[in-house]
Amino acid sequence: MTDVFKGLYEVIEKRKEEKQEGSYTCYLFEQGMDKILKKCGEECSEVIIAAKNGNNIDTANEICDLLYHLLVMMSEAGISVEEVEEILEARRQKIGNLKTFHVSDHNT
Numbered sequence: 001m002t003d004v005f006k007g008l009y010e011v012i013e014k015r016k017e018e019k020q021e022g023s024y025t026c027y028l029f030e031q032g033m034d035k036i037l038k039k040c041g042e043e044c045s046e047v048i049i050a051a052k053n054g055n056n057i058d059t060a061n062e063i064c065d066l067l068y069h070l071l072v073m074m075s076e077a078g079i080s081v082e083e084v085e086e087i088l089e090a091r092r093q094k095i096g097n098l099k100t101f102h103v104s105d106h107n108t
């Protein structure tokens with residue numbers, strides 16, 4: 001993961017520790033996990049719709065909204081960027097992940 005993610009996560013963690021006037025992140029933490037997860041769901045739907053509409057600029061912007069809300073969710077849950085990074089790195093070492101299945105499985 002890039003420094004951008006780590007930098008954003010650090011800002012989010014700071015907002016969790018210290019309340020700041022007019023902060024949207026503080027607002028999300030005050031509202032709690034249900035609100036954060038609701039926003040993750042909403043932003044995910046917006047990514048899907050933007051991608052379906054084929055506008056890459058809109059889609060990239062919606063992806064940013066989703067990634068930001070996922071980082072807030074990770075912070076609330078106590079999941080660090082490094083934890084996710086480690087899993088991604090371990091998966092990167094593995095290739096040929098396509099699971100073989102029978103045609104009959106595919107039709108069910």
Ligand SMILES: N=c1c2ncn([C@@H]3O[C@H](COP(=O)(O)OP(=O)(O)OP(=O)(O)O)[C@@H](O)[C@H]3O)c2ncn1[C@@H]1O[C@H](COP(=O)(O)O)[C@@H](O)[C@H]1O
Pocket residue numbers: 008011015020022023024025026039042064065068
């Ligand atoms: N990356 C983001 C970011 N992406 C999206 N958003 C906010 O996410 C919200 C999503 O928009 P919506 O219209 O869906 O939501 P809304 O109607 O404003 O809110 P709800 O009432 O639905 O909860 C908007 O208010 C955006 O401003 C973000 N807010 C903050 N950040 C980052 O977090 C940092 C700290 O921000 P503050 O906590 O506001 O200081 C900023 O410097 C940014 O780097």
